[in-house]
Amino acid sequence: MVDKQRDFVLRTIEERGIKFVRLWFTDVVGTLKSVAIAPAEVEGAFAEGIGFDGSAIEGYTRSYEADVLAMPDPGTFQILPWRGEIDPTARMFCDILTPDGQPAAADPRNVLKRALAKANDAGFTFYTHPEIEFYLLKSSSFDSGGPVPVDSAGYFDNVPGGTAHDFRRRSVRMLEDLGISVEFSHHEAGPGQNEIDLRYADALTTADNIMTFRTVIKEVAIEQGVYATFMPKPLSGQPGSGMHTHMSLFEGDSNAFFSASGEYHLSTIGRRFIAGLLRHAPEITAVTNQFVNSYKRLWGGDEAPSYVCWGHNNRSALVRVPLYKPTKGQSSRVEYRAIDSAANPYLAYALMLAAGLKGIEEGYELPAEAEDDVWSLSDGERRALGYDPLPANLDSAIRLMEESELVAETLGERVFRHVLANKRREWEAYRAQVTPYELASNLELL
Incomplete structure (x- = not known):
């Protein structure tokens, strides 16, 4: 199979006149990295990989073990449509290997592959379907000192001649050209906010697609x-x-x-998977919501989940069981609502899967569902019902993560230590800032 994929890549490069092939991978935070090679180097890259200095990549290696290899995955080969017919360019995602050919411990793609292999050993294949939200801003935002949305539209609004229509149409077309199937696209609730939903795929393909999606959205915006x-x-x-x-x-x-x-046509396996997500949600939040700014979303209202609970079609719950389609038993699924659009999808999906599998392995019991609007309850009512809060800020999330055996085991020691170190640096830098809010509130008063 791999040999056929490699032959297809080499043949397509020649037939389509590809001038550059970009090899893509991510660092531990989820930033996309790229190195371009000439078509003549691709066959050698398949055989031996492309060497680079891993110590220069966030979280990869220490200086005394710097050399690593980027090994392209031929199954991810796609021609980049925004490059056009002038110097046609393609890309492949890579697995990162050590010089002796072993998977690099700090490669996020390998972290997800390990989690998927564990699920496979238990007889499961893990499928995911993300609803990705983002904002479109006027480029003048950077001159005006703050973000300025491109429109003032709201949820599902149809804006004749609006920027978002053309933007979504162009983006969806480009994603389809890259082999990424789109299910829905629409304007979201915030001014300039949009959502594009990708179709179900296995989790590794989805994570690769999310990284590609972000690049497409940025390219279309430019x-x-x-x-x-x-x-x-x-x-x-x-x-x-x-x-x-x-x-x-x-x-x-x-x-x-x-x-x-x-109940709700949900199996015992499904119920225990949800129970695992709920029990381990606080300790994985430093990965699913990895930035200081992530907690402004979680605790800023506007339908973001802040409390650990589940519900059937309840959009105020952390985990939702969507309305069942009577004629489509295969569509049974659960929705995790805390993760934000800036997460590293490889690490986040590995942990979400690990939490669910833990619930299945240990036979976790699913607590009673949340039938009320969780946001409208008082703190006392939520405590009485057992709805614990998610971490209130990145510092709290870090503290919960560093005590988690599940996160340490799933990420591996190298990634676990580096994520913690990276997030601690971010929190310390944030904590040292004097914010505009403090100046506006206190400078003249005190």
């Missing part, structure tokens, strides 16, 4: 003279940008979450 941001909460008083992810486990061709006789 092309159309606007700026796209996946910052979780760029505008005060407006909704943040989440990446609600629908998940399901399959055993062969059967959806393991489906039971014709279960």
